[in-house]
Amino acid sequence: MPVRGSLREHGYHYAEVALGTFDPPRFFQVIVDTGSSYLYVPCGDCGEKCGTHTNATYDLAHSTTGLGVLCTDRDCPTTCPRARGRGRRRRRLLGADGGGDVPRCEFSASYAEMSSVRGRVVRDRIHLGEEIGAVDVTFGCTMEEKGSIFRQEADGLMGMGRANDMSMPVQLSRRHGLADVFSLCYNNFTG
Template structure:
């Protein structure tokens, strides 16, 4: 009698992981404290299912992100505060400044997306968000990303375009531009030129949400993290510290940092990025 393969067994095995979410971040400090409400809260149970291995060649050609100890001291990093929370807003945001002079935006932190985008001043279908739309005509350092034979272009064949659709059927599309991006006063990084999306159409939740847009941390040519890594500005990693579902806030770090020897890491899967 033949034994079942490991892959077929793995597809049906579930693992239960308990999250008690008892911690919150103290503003201005790098310490965590336990709230009274959290101590009485019952743990949450999430089933995790093993998926079949992905045979895509893309996972072979693009290396996983992994932080080496030496990287944390040899390169700078960007430390950025997180805002909002999952219970009320359904997401965490951070702040980016684009252009010269800088225009501020509140962007949803998304580790599964690769494009960072904000509403453009000439957007034909954009919702009302918490900050004004990006005005490229007011930035002295803005440049459109020109077309070439290997990319998607606008109707005039002059500027590159992007389009993304998400699981909940919301979508974003627009043109690609390049400008100076600033990461805030707590960042060791100086403002850097990077490619981002300037939205012309939003649908679904992207249209109705309060946040301005998305910062994509996934792996891909348009990823803000990958652009900084390719320029040798940061190490190939990022960190997220969430304040808790009912607490909100937190911290995001782009690049390396001093971490304890017993810290546990997970790889970023390029096949799960969009």
């Protein structure tokens, strides 16, 4: 997967990935980050809590292969919220059987420069070129961005670290049998 960008122009390097099954395909510029473990892009219904980025947002309702991850799913990497007291509102998603409410799986991440994101966890396809093709992955759909993440041009971030099971190398290895290694090759200033 080609890495683009410039330290001089952007301050980061990014990859362009297609997420979901849309017509036409939706591409996202995601910062390649070895210090974090989440892949995330902004949700279509994020509104003013997300910044204006290079490409369109991810819309789970319009991807023919997308699924919301629930707290009961094994793909939920976080501790789910619990009700605290009466009358508190919790984000919920109707269960697959049409029965009771099941809480949505959520994620959050904070960074050293005081930026942060939070959102819901979804499962959909990532298209990784002809060699690998389209594979299912779990990723974050942001509902709130703060700090430099809100202001950046890139749509989101692709964490290559190994702190949790949402890391791209971990998912591609465990779920799809790819080698549990990756490498990055940069020249002095551009990807």
